[in-house]
Amino acid sequence: EPEVTQTPSHQVTQMGQEVILRCVPISNHLYFYWYRQILGQKVEFLVSFYNNEISEKSEIFDDQFSVERPDGSNFTLKIRSTKLEDSAMYFCASSEGVAGELFFGEGSRLTVL
């Protein structure tokens, strides 16, 4: 069964460093998403992406964040200058349609020291 894959599974970085989290969505899916979950808190929507542009973003998704689909398969989340409060599990998801079932990756745990 096709799956969303995410790399790395865990990344430790120093505050102020740039981080890129990578995702390979399911191949025939057209909509891509990033969610995050700070330890002990709710899963929160960050951004949705369709047709090579952001379709929705939350207040969390400020200028420090960016997303890109650099080629036909990868979908990346970049955090330009990480802060301690960016430490979280970041989930990538994809769906076939705008309101279709979301398929999640296993998550990338980011630890900012």
Add this chain to the structure above:
Amino acid sequence: AQRVTQPEKLLSVFKGAPVELKCNYSYSGSPELFWYVQYSRQRLQLLLRHISRESIKGFTADLNKGETSFHLKKPFAQEEDSAMYYCALSPVEYGNKLVFGAGTILRVKS
């Protein structure tokens, strides 16, 4: 503002007992409601959505617009149902911009 409330952090039941995981939501428009499940060491996956009206793995959930609830029920719990369950809401006009509840851990004891 949209909000999803799952009042129980942990629900512990014996095998064969009925299960009800509570979910209440707050949204002024027409939401779509979902239950997602995360089994130990696995990814988040969709369990069911209110528009499909299906029963998945014996679980059902009915949208009650009057009480703004979407409780998840199963008449007879099984040990393999032990997992984290998240209720989520998506405003119809915003596609898959899900708002999640805090989640409820279901533990089914033998």
